[in-house]
Amino acid sequence: MSSKNSETRNRILDAAWALLEARQGQGVRMSDIAKQAGISRQAVYLHFSNRSELLIATTRYIDEVKAVDTRLELSRRAKTGVARIDAYIDAWSDYIPEIYGVAKALLAMKDSDEAAEMAWNDRMQAFRQGCEVAIEALDREGALAPEYTVQQATDILWTLLSVRNWEQFTIECGWSRKKYNERIKRLLHRILVVDKSQVDE
Template sequence: MSRNMRGKLTQIEILDKAWDLVSQRGADVSIAEIAKSAGVSRQNVYLHFGTRGGLLIALVRRADQRFGIKTEFDEALKLQDPRERLKKTLDAWLEFVPKIYPVASELIRLRATDKEAAAAWEDRMADLRDWLLDLTHSLKQDNALHESWTSETAAQYLWAQSSVQIWGLLTNDCGWTEEDTATKMAATIADSILGRFSPEPN
């Protein structure tokens, strides 16, 4: 095995161990604790990620790769029917949220006092907003958005209304099941942003 391949595998092992630790104990775990869990030195962690902030950003990006959310979004964007395109995007996201919730909620909790946690969270949210804007641009082009929405405002609304925070309030504070939460969130968003449209004939 090449040195580069060994290094890549070590990075993945560190990130997966860090994910488990943050999920169990919170995002303020130390680099030393992560290194010990991964069976490497603290210096090795810094060698791969530079800083704690670099590790946190790599951690949340790793979740995207691990659970394939961008691939799901890309597949949804290919669908011809606008309602199905929106539904598949929301289904993919709302299936992804429970998988990232333990770590995501920790980054959200810490972001007011921890610049590195805030940067890691904003890194992923910036990409998510861009992906959702691609979706709403496509809906606008198909005349599927309600006339009161622009692509930009529809993407912002979609991002906010499908947020990890709202999902957490409904499932944890209100006691909704994950299935009910996903179904009602998706239906409410679709009802709010989609207008009446007639697909063009083939």
């Protein structure tokens, strides 16, 4: 891709990002994005064949701009499964406030907007994969509570760390980031990590 094409593509993605945050998912059509980017609608279609492709690309672009891979490096380098999960929680709780506007817009749109649903599901599956890798690390060292399979434990971690639950705890209940991190970690340790006292017995 030429530098000019790359620049235009990024302008489109930045425009979609800005509109999702500003309008909370209302009026984010291809024509709206084109207008925001200062280009024709036809130019948008030269880069993205449909709105679903554009919204998926936008959410992935946000992850790229926000350096998600770098944020997850501590979790990936953790020496134990528990440390990996804890670092994952830290990274995720730092990240959600930065993407909350877009996440809230997609959540509001997805039940009646197929393109928004596809974009949301794409990112949530990537998030789930990260949860699964952390649980697998816990399982490999024999620290996963025996009553759960890797799949079930992943379901629990993925659900407890969901944007909706973060919203409920931090916005509705008023928890600070520190309180959220500490209590979610404590809860997940109790649920997912093997009780060593029982093993010793």
